[in-house]
Amino acid sequence: MDSPVLELRKLSDVPGTSGQIQPLGLPAFERANSLAKPEDRDDFVAGRIALWHFAAALLEVDPARLVPDYRCPRCGPGQDHGRPGFLLDGGPAPLVLSASRASGWVLLAGVVHAPEELRLGVDLESTGKATFEGFDDVALTATEKRFLSSIPDQERDSQRARLWARKEAWLKMTGEGLRRNPAELDVLDLPGLRDVTERALPDGLVAALALG
Numbered sequence: 001m002d003s004p005v006l007e008l009r010k011l012s013d014v015p016g017t018s019g020q021i022q023p024l025g026l027p028a029f030e031r032a033n034s035l036a037k038p039e040d041r042d043d044f045v046a047g048r049i050a051l052w053h054f055a056a057a058l059l060e061v062d063p064a065r066l067v068p069d070y071r072c073p074r075c076g077p078g079q080d081h082g083r084p085g086f087l088l089d090g091g092p093a094p095l096v097l098s099a100s101r102a103s104g105w106v107l108l109a110g111v112v113h114a115p116e117e118l119r120l121g122v123d124l125e126s127t128g129k130a131t132f133e134g135f136d137d138v139a140l141t142a143t144e145k146r147f148l149s150s151i152p153d154q155e156r157d158s159q160r161a162r163l164w165a166r167k168e169a170w171l172k173m174t175g176e177g178l179r180r181n182p183a184e185l186d187v188l189d190l191p192g193l194r195d196v197t198e199r200a201l202p203d204g205l206v207a208a209l210a211l212g
């Protein structure tokens with residue numbers, strides 16, 4: 001099986017964000033409009049457009065043939081959250097996707113013509129974000145805390161972000177998201193889960209990929 005294609009886009013460089021929300025469907029339109037801050041709305045729309053064009057490029061089809069098809073393990077299809085996907089000409093597009101936005105960037109991952117059971121999760125994190133007071137207690141397992149205490153002080157914040165990216169990538173792969181308690185999920189050594197190292201990320205960002 002092919003390894004996932006990864007693409008990193010700057011959200012402000014995604015073209016056509018004002019005119020293109022319509023083809024992304026009514027649920028996405030409503031979600032965009034529910035976001036209070038214009039900058040959050042712009043980032044959401046740009047992330048969705050970037051994913052739409054990424055999917056069309058991987059499938060080598062005109063984007064107009066793709067309609068978003070999000071599936072939440074709890075709520076099912078027909079809404080606008082959960083695992084991203086598309087319908088191609090009305091049927092399921094042969095594509096497994098994941099996406100993550102952070103600090104003005106979007107990281108996209110996809111596998112075309114994947115085996116039906118393949119699942120994929122990707123997460124992009126800002127190293128400044130995982131450092132709030134009490135993070136270790138709400139987010140880390142005892143083993144992960146021991147790991148952090150074994151490394152030099154100055155590396156801890158970036159390692160916290162790295163662990164958090166791994167957790168979110170894994171939880172997107174399983175589809176559970178943060179409905180599962182991250183403090184009970186040890187991500188130091190899980191098969192199929194790794195840091196994204198094959199491409200350079202902007203300073204202050206880390207990323208992880210889960211495939212299984």
Ligand SMILES: CC(C)(COP(=O)(O)OP(=O)(O)OC[C@H]1O[C@@H](n2cnc3c(N)ncnc32)[C@H](O)[C@@H]1OP(=O)(O)O)[C@@H](O)C(=O)NCCC(=O)NCCS
Nearest residue numbers: 074081082083084099100101124168172175176177178179
């Ligand atoms: C999945 C989750 C961890 C992502 O967190 P985040 O750091 O805020 O956001 P990111 O930018 O990294 O990722 C967002 C993307 O993850 C994907 N995603 C969301 N939920 C997902 C799930 N359950 N499984 C797989 N992928 C998911 C979507 O592509 C989403 O993009 P969108 O904002 O355009 O819809 C978080 O949203 C979560 O835990 N969600 C589950 C809880 C939930 O949605 N409850 C309400 C409905 S039951």
